[in-house]
Amino acid sequence: MNSITFRAVGAAALLAPAAQTFADAGAGGYAHASSAFNPAISVILDGVYASYSNDPEDYNIPGFMLGGEAGLSPEGFSLGHSELIFSSDIDDKFYGRLTVAFAEHDDEIEVELEEAFFETLALGGGFTIRGGRFYSGIGYLNQQHPHAWDFKDAPLVYSALFGDQYFDDGVRASVILPTDLLIEVGAEALSGKKYPTGGEHQGVGSWTAFANIGGDIGVSHSWQAGLSYLSADGIEREHGGHAHGGEEAEFPLFTGDSRIAGANLIYKWAPDGNYRERNVKLQFEYFNRDESGEVTLVNAATPENSTLESKQDGWYLQAVWQFARSWATGVRYDRLDSDNSGSDPNVLDEAGLVSNGHQPERASIMAEWVPSEFSRIRLQYNRDDSYQVSDDQVYLQYTFSMGSHGAHAF
Amino acid sequence: MILRTTLLCLSFLLPGVQVQAAINVFTCEPEWAALAKELGGELLDVYSATTALQDPHHIQARPSLIARARKADLLVCTGAELETGWLPLLLRKAGNAGIQPGQSGHFLAAEQVELLDVPERLDRSMGDIHASGNPHVHTDPRNILQIAGPLHQRLKQIDPDNAEHYTRRFEAFAGDWQRAIDRWYAQLAPVKGAAVVVHHDFWSYLIDWLGLNRVATLEPVPGVSPSSAHLARVKQSLDLQAVTMIIDTGYMNDRPANWLSDQTGIALVTLPATADFQNGESLYDWFDNLAALLLEPVK
Incomplete structure (x- = not known):
């Protein structure tokens, strides 16, 4: 028994075959030349018309200091998240991708390098190493580009805890175990310089770990469940998102330690497993964040600070039904909760950390027309109770993808 | 280690x-x-x-x-x-x-x-x-x-x-x-050269092998579902007497092909896209099945 097991594992995991270029076309083969030597290039065009019953500048989430990309699109017409993506196998051992995002904030075009990473192809044994800048593997939605989201905006828990999404520079190692059920475990060592971490770190500033398990139930059902964890110490994190305003503007600075734990469950149904015609997708994610440290109001008239013990959590549940080849509709419910305390309640209040019992929530409904894999027009309505005054939000969004074919991720 | x-x-x-x-x-x-x-x-x-x-x-x-x-x-x-x-x-x-x-x-x-x-x-x-x-x-x-x-x-x-x-x-x-x-080739002699309408260009190699004559494709361009206006145009363009069958593919939306068949009376043949391997069907079984289905309109 032992020796057979060793052989099975040995063949698959231990003796990663030496990389050896195989003359694939071989005798009588037809090599189908395409643009294989050029990187695949995709351009994402994204834009939105937004309408709000409240002033979008008033947006806040009591109990949460916002930052990163969190916040509402400007009222009226605006460009969303336009992206330029280059990707390619580098050689037989590495794959690489570069993603540049263009966004406009306060009449200035910001160019952001969201991804610039390499990934191994030939380690074998189920192992993959990724290095560079990439979206962290925590959560389910975090790794998806905004144009792949099923709603125009990120779930509230992603906006509140991650500033929509967490990407950072570092290295990831992950392994897929040799089982019929997918079992994937991975860990990341990151610089800890990007929101919602931050500050200067010698070496690794942020650690994450994640595990995913998933499989099929019959032909028509598939599922995935995941757990993830992030740990970052010595954070120096500025809040206030992009609304920095003038030099003198006051903003809260968090210094301290952060722990985030998350769980997610994804379930998909497609009759006969044929996603093209019809499918249903259910998606649930929960995150919980524990932070302790200090909050300082930078640029305040007199230096003000407070200790902070913060417990925050949130979840969302969404269902998307593609009921015809080109049409889908979906609903989503978001919920957040927080319990923050510190030595100076006035400082916490000014930093936006006092919820006064308000529990932020949001309900969304959307319908989209997807004439091909490369185009989508979406109408979305949110009843947003992020803060005490309910906001009716309507979005009309287009997303177009040009160039190379995108990947159908689960 | x-x-x-x-x-x-x-x-x-x-x-x-x-x-x-x-x-x-x-x-x-x-x-x-x-x-x-x-x-x-x-x-x-x-x-x-x-x-x-x-x-x-x-x-x-x-x-x-x-x-x-x-x-x-x-x-x-x-x-x-x-x-x-x-x-x-x-x-x-x-x-x-x-x-x-x-x-x-x-x-x-x-x-x-x-x-x-x-x-x-x-x-x-x-x-x-x-x-x-x-x-x-x-x-x-x-x-x-x-x-x-x-x-x-x-x-x-x-x-x-x-x-x-x-x-x-x-x-x-x-x-x-x-x-x-x-x-199979001998068996299918009665459909050799027949004029056919296809939904998607899925059967090009079969058509080539049997020397069938593809007179129309229901999809305006590959992968895009035909609109009713497009279907009406296809219908108009057909010489109804000359078309032997409409060939559809098992996993595709069957409504466009059904509509055209209902409107014109041309036989609709839905061919399974491939062998049902998971249920033990071999490639021989699949081609036997294709041959039988293709022969039905000319019986």
């Missing part, structure tokens, strides 16, 4: 780690699973990522596929960009060095035959076209034989200890299959 020991320990603890000596073959489509089974028999543990009822363009790199690709010794797919939306992602996620492009464990069927419908111009306004040509090569039985040769060579390379077994099975298959091709 610690890693190896850890993996070994894990393999005892985890359910589903199967102890087996068989060669794991991961195929993207059922036809290659059926072909691999013909060539390898009991020595192969064959898994197909799709069924005959799924559109192989539109598969997601879902967890079960990643797990299966992780364990594969040989990957057999169509290529010609048929799986471009999910196979590259699957290969990247699987962490399996042996089945990456260029390795002996990576076999693409479309690279073994000459492709039809190669576009002269590439433009997305022309729909979901494939730069290298029509990928549905398995619908011509002569292609199956042409692919079986290099595939059995590849099996011998992956599993040299059993080379003789693969040679023996390939030689037997090649003889049987050639006789079957001759039989």
